[in-house]
Amino acid sequence: MINESALLESKSLRDGVLERTDALDRVKALSLLPDGMHVTTAMVAAYFEVGLEAVKSLVKDNRSELEANGYHSLTGEQLRSFKDLSGIRSRTRSLALFSRRAVLNVAMLLQDSEVARQVRVYLLDVEYASRMRPVDNPVPPDSVSLDDRIDARITHVLGRTVVPMFNVLIATSGDHQRELIALRTGVQRIEKRLRQHHARLQRLEAPRADRPLAGVMAAMDAMNGREFEEYIAALLRRDGCTDVVVQGGGRDRGIDITALTAHGRRLVVQCKRFAPHLSITSPELRKFVGAAKVLHDSEVALYVATCPFTRDALNIAAETGITAVHRGLLEQWSAGTPLPALERP
Numbered sequence: 642m643i644n645e646s647a648l649l650e651s652k653s654l655r656d657g658v659l660e661r662t663d664a665l666d667r668v669k670a671l672s673l674l675p676d677g678m679h680v681t682t683a684m685v686a687a688y689f690e691v692g693l694e695a696v697k698s699l700v701k702d703n704r705s706e707l708e709a710n711g712y713h714s715l716t717g718e719q720l721r722s723f724k725d726l727s728g729i730r731s732r733t734r735s736l737a738l739f740s741r742r743a744v745l746n747v748a749m750l751l752q753d754s755e756v757a758r759q760v761r762v763y764l765l766d767v768e769y770a771s772r773m774r775p776v777d778n779p780v781p782p783d784s785v786s787l788d789d790r791i792d793a794r795i796t797h798v799l800g801r802t803v804v805p806m807f808n809v810l811i812a813t814s815g816d817h818q819r820e821l822i823a824l825r826t827g828v829q830r831i832e833k834r835l836r837q838h839h840a841r842l843q844r845l846e847a848p849r850a851d852r853p854l855a856g857v858m859a860a861m862d863a864m865n866g867r868e869f870e871e872y873i874a875a876l877l878r879r880d881g882c883t884d885v886v887v888q889g890g891g892r893d894r895g896i897d898i899t900a901l902t903a904h905g906r907r908l909v910v911q912c913k914r915f916a917p918h919l920s921i922t923s924p925e926l927r928k929f930v931g932a933a934k935v936l937h938d939s940e941v942a943l944y945v946a947t948c949p950f951t952r953d954a955l956n957i958a959a960e961t962g963i964t965a966v967h968r969g970l971l972e973q974w975s976a977g978t979p980l981p982a983l984e985r986p
Contacts (some may be wrong), residue, residue, distance in 0.1 A: 646762045652706065655749045658764045659710060662741040664748075668759045671744065676723075676949045677969020678917055679738040685747060689754040696747065701735070704751055717801040725952045766838065840918025857975045858968065860915065861947055869914040870897050873945055876974060880983050882908060895932030900910065904986040906940040909933045914946040917968060923953040930961045941982050945971060 665671045714737045724802040748760035881903030898910035933942035958965040966984040
């Protein structure tokens with residue numbers, strides 16, 4: 642198996658695992674800015690438990706690689722708009738932002754951080770396990786458990802078959818007993834390392850009570866439009882809504898879901914599964930306001946999106962009583978935090 646330090650030296654190895662941003666939350670909960678997409682340099686330093694200068698120095702030495710993975714710096718009007726959107730109160734004239742992918746990139750470059758080392762170990766463990774899994778007679782993903790991994794099955798065979806076989810050979814052999822004992826010792830050493838590897842994967846991949854289950858947003862990003870609407874409908878039912886209907890088709894009159902809240906208020910929902918780098922704009926909000934308030938006479942209106950909203954769109958939402966569920970808020974809602982708009986009688 643490749644040592645975790647290899648990620649420090651090989652850009653091709655780093656590029657091969659950059660999609661596994663869930664590794665960050667598997668090792669330690671990563672706090673995001675209110676936009677649900679970015680973190681600041683100070684937040685990166687806090688996550689990796691290093692000084693601010695260590696992160697700045699790493700950025701200076703690897704800027705082009707980090708920029709290719711979502712690192713960028715805001716100034717001027719872009720910075721003012723982002724502050725308004727995110728609610729940041731700071732007089733700084735520039736602000737460096739890291740995407741989750743860029744934070745994972747930092748984990749593979751930062752040497753003097755135990756948290757970064759654990760992220761690298763997790764990445765290589767998962768990569769190793771995926772390569773070792775047999776490709777013939779595949780088992781449906783939903784039925785594969787940690788105990789089905791190839792390393793666990795090899796450990797079982799070594800412990801139950803190979804080692805007992807060596808014991809018999811050693812007991813009955815005279816001339817080659819020393820060599821057989823050495824071979825058995827080697828097999829037992831491999832068995833021990835496989836057990837340790839399997840236990841480490843179980844520890845890293847098991848859900849933890851102090852953080853939400855990782856991968857929720859990645860799963861939503863992989864959905865098509867209809868699947869996303871059905872997912873939001875399931876969240877509404879979970880939170881006590883009744884008469885939940887996914888409209889679908891071309892006759893939805895600007896509304897994707899209708900329902901009644903737990904208190905009997907008329908609810909309408911618009912669902913937009915956009916790429917995280919896009920934004921919901923003010924014209925889209927105005928169109929929804931007309932459909933929700935005029936055509937459907939709603940009492941509660943949710944605009945749910947997998948991306949952020951522009952400042953103007955948020956202002957329109959606030960003025961018209963629309964609840965803008967941006968990417969960060971959607972992740973919290975998915976993890977079990979109820980939406981206040983659904984709780985108010």
